[in-house]
Amino acid sequence: MRQKMRILWLSAISCNGNTHSFLNYPYMEQFLEDFEFIYHPVIDSKYLLQDIVSKEIACDILLIEGAISKEYKRADVSVVQIIEKYSKIVQKIVTVGTCATFGGIFRESGYENTSGMHFDQEKQIENFKHLLDKTISISGCPIHPEVLVNTLYSIKKSVTLKLDKYLRPKEFYAYTIHNGCTRNEYFEYKVDKHNFGELEGCMFYDHGCQAPFTHGSCNKILWNEVNSKTRAGVPCMGCTEPSFPRQNLFSTKKNMAIPEHLPVGVNKRVYLTLAGITKAFKIQRLEKKLFDD
Amino acid sequence: MIKLIEKIEGEAKLNFNFKDGKIDFVDVEFMSTRNIENILKGKKAFDALVINPRVCGICGHAHLIATVQALESCYEDLQLSNKAKIMRELTLNFELIQNHFKWFYLTMLPFFGQKQQILKATYPSQLMGKAIAVFGGQYPHTSYAVVGGVVCEITQMDIIKIESYISQTLKFVEENLVKVDSKTLLASKDADELLSFYGDLPDILREIKKADMLSHAKSYDRFIAFGENSFFKKGKSLKRNVSHSISLKDVKESQMPSSFAKNVSYKGRYYEVGPLARAMINKKALIVDAHKKYGDSLYSRILARVYEITELLSYSQKLISNLDLAEPSYIEPQLDISKLNSSGYSAVEAARGTLIHKVEIEEGIIKNYEIITPTQWNLSGGTRENPGVSQKAMVGLSDTKTAELVFKSFDVCSVCTTH
Numbered sequence: 001m002r003q004k005m006r007i008l009w010l011s012a013i014s015c016n017g018n019t020h021s022f023l024n025y026p027y028m029e030q031f032l033e034d035f036e037f038i039y040h041p042v043i044d045s046k047y048l049l050q051d052i053v054s055k056e057i058a059c060d061i062l063l064i065e066g067a068i069s070k071e072y073k074r075a076d077v078s079v080v081q082i083i084e085k086y087s088k089i090v091q092k093i094v095t096v097g098t099c100a101t102f103g104g105i106f107r108e109s110g111y112e113n114t115s116g117m118h119f120d121q122e123k124q125i126e127n128f129k130h131l132l133d134k135t136i137s138i139s140g141c142p143i144h145p146e147v148l149v150n151t152l153y154s155i156k157k158s159v160t161l162k163l164d165k166y167l168r169p170k171e172f173y174a175y176t177i178h179n180g181c182t183r184n185e186y187f188e189y190k191v192d193k194h195n196f197g198e199l200e201g202c203m204f205y206d207h208g209c210q211a212p213f214t215h216g217s218c219n220k221i222l223w224n225e226v227n228s229k230t231r232a233g234v235p236c237m238g239c240t241e242p243s244f245p246r247q248n249l250f251s252t253k254k255n256m257a258i259p260e261h262l263p264v265g266v267n268k269r270v271y272l273t274l275a276g277i278t279k280a281f282k283i284q285r286l287e288k289k290l291f292d293d
Numbered sequence: 294m295i296k297l298i299e300k301i302e303g304e305a306k307l308n309f310n311f312k313d314g315k316i317d318f319v320d321v322e323f324m325s326t327r328n329i330e331n332i333l334k335g336k337k338a339f340d341a342l343v344i345n346p347r348v349c350g351i352c353g354h355a356h357l358i359a360t361v362q363a364l365e366s367c368y369e370d371l372q373l374s375n376k377a378k379i380m381r382e383l384t385l386n387f388e389l390i391q392n393h394f395k396w397f398y399l400t401m402l403p404f405f406g407q408k409q410q411i412l413k414a415t416y417p418s419q420l421m422g423k424a425i426a427v428f429g430g431q432y433p434h435t436s437y438a439v440v441g442g443v444v445c446e447i448t449q450m451d452i453i454k455i456e457s458y459i460s461q462t463l464k465f466v467e468e469n470l471v472k473v474d475s476k477t478l479l480a481s482k483d484a485d486e487l488l489s490f491y492g493d494l495p496d497i498l499r500e501i502k503k504a505d506m507l508s509h510a511k512s513y514d515r516f517i518a519f520g521e522n523s524f525f526k527k528g529k530s531l532k533r534n535v536s537h538s539i540s541l542k543d544v545k546e547s548q549m550p551s552s553f554a555k556n557v558s559y560k561g562r563y564y565e566v567g568p569l570a571r572a573m574i575n576k577k578a579l580i581v582d583a584h585k586k587y588g589d590s591l592y593s594r595i596l597a598r599v600y601e602i603t604e605l606l607s608y609s610q611k612l613i614s615n616l617d618l619a620e621p622s623y624i625e626p627q628l629d630i631s632k633l634n635s636s637g638y639s640a641v642e643a644a645r646g647t648l649i650h651k652v653e654i655e656e657g658i659i660k661n662y663e664i665i666t667p668t669q670w671n672l673s674g675g676t677r678e679n680p681g682v683s684q685k686a687m688v689g690l691s692d693t694k695t696a697e698l699v700f701k702s703f704d705v706c707s708v709c710t711t712h
Binding site for chain 1: 297299300302303304324325326327328329331332336337339340342343344346347348349350351353377395399403408409411412414415418419422423425426427428429430431432433434435436437439441442443444445446448454621622623624625708
């Protein structure tokens with residue numbers, strides 16, 4: 001039997017949301033045959049946290065969940081020290097979630113110099129610079145379980161993943177959240193009326209949806225295998241990006257009636273021209289209720 | 294003797310003091326905090342709907358519902374459809390249920406000579422996650438409940454899907470947790486009858502009996518619950534005397550010297566919150582019987598929590614049939630939030646008990662936000678003279694392993710406690 005890959009799941013300043021999102025991975029039985037946790041926040045492991053921090057336990061992958069500050073301790077040892085120790089022996093480091101990648105919500109928790117492992121929002125930091133080659137970022141608040149688990153399998157198979165500038169696998173983060181949203185047509189044809197509580201409409205125009213300029217696979221690999229926030233009518237909050245959380249999240253910031261943030265790579269003038277043309281379509285089907293007679 | 298208690302969504306340090314071979318006091322210390330209340334200050338009020346689920350990865354939905362209700366209480370004449378209320382209640386039920394499964398199979402089982410049953414925890418939890426996601430888009434960390442209702446519209450097919458997830462989960466319960474028809478379990482009024490059933494719960498209850506622990510881990514026999522919905526009534530229970538007139542005004546939060554957790558008391562006294570409290574206050578016959586026989590013990594606490602799974606699943610089936618799809622999911626508030634100067638609060642029943650949110654808003658900006666979590670109620674660290682609920686439950690035990698079981702029977706959540 002081939003040896004299982006050994007994983008250390010280390011939580012720093014976090015809500016454990018990634019831990020619980022991971023538990024939604026549908027093929028857990030097989031996963032646990034291929035991997036084992038030398039420590040996990042919920043799943044029983046061979047070692048205690050006290051062993052992890054006081055000794056050096058053999059390990060292949062270090063997973064870090066939560067924002068990082070040297071002031072923050074686990075079992076009386078700074079998380080920075082724990083990361084330094086294990087980063088030397090592991091093959092790969094994976095930052096799990098937006099806090100561990102960019103700082104996220106808990107960047108504001110008041111600990112000294114709190115940030116992600118390599119990034120303080122979009123700025124690359126000096127700490128851990130020597131580990132850039134070892135790290136893969138899985139951003140998201142929380143992470144999508146399949147994105148995390150399949151990345152772990154790619155490490156197990158020694159597959160070289162193409163990464164973006166924030167070290168996120170392009171397989172998952174080359175897409176925008178907008179790709180695959182069931183409300184796409186309202187966006188494409190600039191049908192800008194949207195009210196909460198309806199199947200119809202697009203939240204980009206008024207309600208702060210960041211899907212067209214947020215990277216991830218939420219509408220490609222559905223959540224809990226059934227849905228996504230934007231399909232349900234929750235605006236994308238941009239939770240995979242370094243800017244998460246922006247402010248005034250349920251409202252679209254506009255300048256002269258034009259959304260300040262446009263789809264990735266789209267120039268404002270071209271957007272306006274396109275909007276003018278698409279509005280001319282006046283598509284009846286999209287003006288009325290989806291399930292109308 | 295200091296012991297680090299792990300895998301409680303973080304850690305806590307328990308300092309055990311022994312006298313004549315028995316625990317006579319346990320100091321509980323939480324070592325870190327994340328300052329969510331500070332993070333919220335100065336933010337737009339609606340942003341709390343996105344930030345607050347991130348208080349906790351396992352009960353974040355309760356924080357969302359508490360947030361939206363606290364914000365709504367700031368308005369004077371806000372309209373909410375019955376449909377939106379039912380949907381919120383359903384998704385919160387689903388979260389409670391997934392918590393109960395995880396606690397039972399991941400946290401409790403290992404104390405009874407068994408391995409964690411990871412798949413038995415994840416399978417039903419995933420079904421409940423799917424049910425939440427049908428409405429909310431994803432679980433964890435959706436923000437689908439907003440001031441005025443919910444952002445989604447639901448269809449007949451959504452209802453059919455959710456009904457299937459619930460039936461499948463009930464089937465899991467009947468085939469694993471308590472191997473009887475759910476109706477039989479719900480009709481049972483005899484706590485000892487459970488000992489004659491098959492299944493993972495009766496197995497553990499029998500272990501408790503075998504280990505002579507039936508009356509272990511008693512505390513004050515004082516219960517409280519502030520959350521109210523169509524299933525739970527608010528109230529308190531003192532030695533089985535139930536009163537429904539309680540006021541949040543009498544709840545006090547106070548700083549503790551050595552820990553990041555804050556004490557919570559009602560009229561100066563500590564109360565237990567959680568499924569056992571809810572069952573006592575709502576006079577659930579089976580649990581009241583367990584309490585009559587074994588008091589506010591480990592036995593009653595475990596039974597009450599698992600029993601709530603079947604109750605909530607079965608009640609959710611009923612609740613779904615009350616949904617009127619013709620009603621709106623969302624009714625836009627008349628007043629723009631940026632013109633709102635007000636304060637409000639909410640109380641909801643989360644998996645582990647009463648969760649309270651309080652908010653002050655000035656021109657739509659959060660001026661102050663306070664959160665009191667269930668674990669704070671149960672784990673308020675008192676003094677030797679006036680110990681907290683879980684502290685008292687550990688007094689008199691002779692070993693720290695059993696004390697850890699008792700401590701974890703309250704399902705401590707470190708991240709919530711030290712939000």
